[in-house]
Amino acid sequence: MKRLREEELALWRSFVRLHASVIRRIEQDLADDRLIPLTWYDVLVALYQAPDHRLRMGVLKERTVLTASGITRLVERLEQQGLVRRERTEEDRRSTYAVLTRDGKRAFLQAWPTYEKGIADYFVNMLNAEEQRIIRSAFERMLAAHDAKGTASEPL
Amino acid sequence: MKRLREEELALWRSFVRLHASVIRRIEQDLADDRLIPLTWYDVLVALYQAPDHRLRMGVLKERTVLTASGITRLVERLEQQGLVRRERTEEDRRSTYAVLTRDGKRAFLQAWPTYEKGIADYFVNMLNAEEQRIIRSAFERMLAAHDAKGTASEPL
């Protein structure tokens, strides 16, 4: 049971706080511009990139940071806003597809410039090329390891 | 208006997802061991480290990741659990102090081993010494820059 050193703890704290700060700022900018929130964006983009702009709820869950019930409710709201449509299919009648609507496509295309600028201003552009490379490779490696382990408890 | 490159976007996504994954795992471990949640821990530690184990609500807010009302409610719950006591003072009767109780101290000391292990297992120990150094210094620099800017909208 190795104890954490002071610098290691500082590293952890910086990670948590930076995350909160960046997310809050981007969310604020989106709200200021009357655009959709980050969570909506994540779903709509995933659909946009998918073949036929449609994806099963389960896949959608994996692409976001939510649990199954979280996704159900989020898609429900998106459907109410007309940004997404739900479809059941014959091939497997347990599953539901979420399909991007025309309005949904428009909503996320409108949000992108603000989102992109937020990511750049509050995060990416504050890192030099070497830092970017190192952080990305470390984080992706860690994520892979996380996934490898608790796939059971994975709402990732 | 510089556009984000693919790798920059991947960097951003790895950041967001890693954060969600690590936090979720630690929170789960704490729950499994019947210990206090992360947010409680943050408050209790801040109080523990403060002179006389007491801090004004506003200061507490700065040390966590919550807004003013978030802190009010969190401290409220902690008070209900007997982990914290609220005190008003004569020097400035607008402000409230939160004071760590004996039970509060015990609760967070009990949680620490699990929390520490989580930080180590899911985050710190997955990074080599150089990565740790680089990430910490970059993140702390970014946080400082964030604070310098929007101190107005800062619940940081």
Add this chain to the structure above:
DNA sequence: TATCAATATTTGATTACGCAATTAATACTG
């Protein structure tokens, strides 16, 4: 020093999310 502004915290209303249980359909097994 009465008034207006600023600060510190709290409250009301709303929203989002998680867990555990539920429903429904498909896959496996003896």
Add this chain to the structure above:
DNA sequence: CAGTATTAATTGCGTAATCAAATATTGATA
């Protein structure tokens, strides 16, 4: 091929966090 297990998604219920408005107190100013 009947019965059980597994998978996919949803729902009930509770908790926690936010924003905006309210309250209370202190500071500034004319």
